[in-house]
Amino acid sequence: MEQIAEKKKAILETTLELIKEHGFHGTPMSLVAKKAGVAAGTIYHYFESKDELICEVFSYIMQKATLALHQGGLAEMSYKDKFFNLWVNLYEFYRNNPNVLVFFEQFVNSPYNAIIGHGCQDQIRTYLFNFLAEGVSKGYLRSVNPEVLSVLVLGNVITTAKIMRLQHVKINDEELQQIREIIWDGMAAR
Amino acid sequence: MEQIAEKKKAILETTLELIKEHGFHGTPMSLVAKKAGVAAGTIYHYFESKDELICEVFSYIMQKATLALHQGGLAEMSYKDKFFNLWVNLYEFYRNNPNVLVFFEQFVNSPYNAIIGHGCQDQIRTYLFNFLAEGVSKGYLRSVNPEVLSVLVLGNVITTAKIMRLQHVKINDEELQQIREIIWDGMAAR
Amino acid sequence: MEQIAEKKKAILETTLELIKEHGFHGTPMSLVAKKAGVAAGTIYHYFESKDELICEVFSYIMQKATLALHQGGLAEMSYKDKFFNLWVNLYEFYRNNPNVLVFFEQFVNSPYNAIIGHGCQDQIRTYLFNFLAEGVSKGYLRSVNPEVLSVLVLGNVITTAKIMRLQHVKINDEELQQIREIIWDGMAAR
Amino acid sequence: MEQIAEKKKAILETTLELIKEHGFHGTPMSLVAKKAGVAAGTIYHYFESKDELICEVFSYIMQKATLALHQGGLAEMSYKDKFFNLWVNLYEFYRNNPNVLVFFEQFVNSPYNAIIGHGCQDQIRTYLFNFLAEGVSKGYLRSVNPEVLSVLVLGNVITTAKIMRLQHVKINDEELQQIREIIWDGMAAR
């Protein structure tokens, strides 16, 4: 039983890894099988098709992401600190799981997204939305549609993480701090 | 010769259209040929391979994008207005060319990107970088690495445009204005 | 031991049922296992291979068919009545076991037939042959090769039953009677 | 253009031949390709799928069969002679195209039949039906549902031809004559 779980997990992880590297269509099932150390047919015990496999990889990742978001005690922090904590959590998650970032991008720009529904970052966005809506209603943030704000923040984090990954640009910790301050300063109530 | 140019253009446009809709690997050459109204073999008169075709589509788009950036007289505007003009230009370009956005995303997250080199948004980023570097050096903007700033701005525009396209969120003109003001306020020198 | 027999029987019946519906190759062992309520491996305790299973299904059916042939007291009937009794027995068997008809057809037109030998309807034909040979030698029937006659009769019954099954044609009892009379009249000594 | 037609024909003939020998599912496309002397992919220029190929083989055969039926001048023959001519035509067709017989049998007992409709022998049966209906209405034949008669005749011919093919039984020309006389005598008006 443990054995089983392990194989399924191995397949999921391998798929994620390979898709990051070679893309959806550059990742044949045979390669997944080989790298995961199972027979081609075995994958089909756990997943009905390549499509389902990919969708399950997405869900699998999504869970991890949601967990990561909640890291760090938010209890009696100031709203601003909470915001920074959130920003850092998201950023770190994407930094530490570069596979995820690429996978997400590919997933969103693919027919798979339609399968799952609005799919991708919705859970994350929902969480973000609620947090920012609270900020607006309590007067910490400008009176702007929280939907708009969450888009801004998410786009900001993702772009930052992506930039780091592609390593076109080297950003040090200080600059990282600046980035989130720029976003905060832009959003904060005057 | 005119004939030729037309066919080549038809192939480029068709490819872009199809890739937007079905992705790289969901777009067989045979389909491009059919929709472009040429024979399969004809494509290979103009492009050495599918890879080359895709890379040329990228270049083709890139040209348009660069042109768009320069729209609107920047001559005696204030720096802030120039910034807003730039933001709007970029935003409008992405809005009006949704194909491009999807194509870019796919392109960046693909092995093709490696072929072209740093590829993608570099021309745009270079332009942006120079503009923002000027802002920093002239004291209009905070003293932050212009590289960082350009990432912020580009990510901001793209995310906004993408959101609009996916229509998860409806953003009106006022909110659009707010978005660029938030970014500006965050970056502007105190 | 009863348990075992039951499982074996369940597998045989399920296989027959599935093959009728989906054909030999449309009937994977896994499906047989599932519908028969046993594990895939279990089938291989009772049958060496899929081929053997199919051949045993054939034998299993053959037994039933032979039994059916002998129904109805033939003792002091006239030869003509005996013939009609035989015709009806065969017809009823095929009517009541449509699975068998389809299975037979598939079996005969398949490599399996070679495995079993002359296979299929031989037992039935042998019985028929003997009965008709008797009719010829005793002067009830024309002086025709009994082999030929048995082919005629068997073909006649099977075609009739098949027609009824496919329901291209609706035949009532009277017409059924006519059919066997036509055959009888054709064969009967002048 | 001749070249093309030839390849398509080669594929059709090869498929028929192979299916007769190994059955639908025992005939991989790769084998068809090899025996037909074309590449695997080529088949898919002419036929959308294996299913379509098989259905087209069926139509291809049907045409030949219908042609064969009409052989021999039926003009001023007696009705009985016309019947014998028809019987012989059908018989000869099945004898000379043993592939067809096996293919038909397989086709009827398969999901393909559903695709084409009532499919199989309908054209032949229709022709037969009309001929026999005429016989009944003109008083040459017993007053029996022509539908029933056509079933009888068709079953008779097919069974005879099948028997010959399987060579379980050797039937000489005289016996063949007897067979059709038996059928005729059974059906003829008293």
Added chain:
DNA sequence: AATGAATGAGTCTTCATTCAT
């Protein structure tokens, strides 16, 4: 005896690319 996870050879099908016309 029974299970069912695992295997991997074999199937249908697609598609980038070539080449004779």
Added chain:
DNA sequence: GATGAATGAAGACTCATTCAT
């Protein structure tokens, strides 16, 4: 230049069979 028939390697997926439990 233009065509599109032909190629064949490669991919997703199936399924008879095995074997550790």
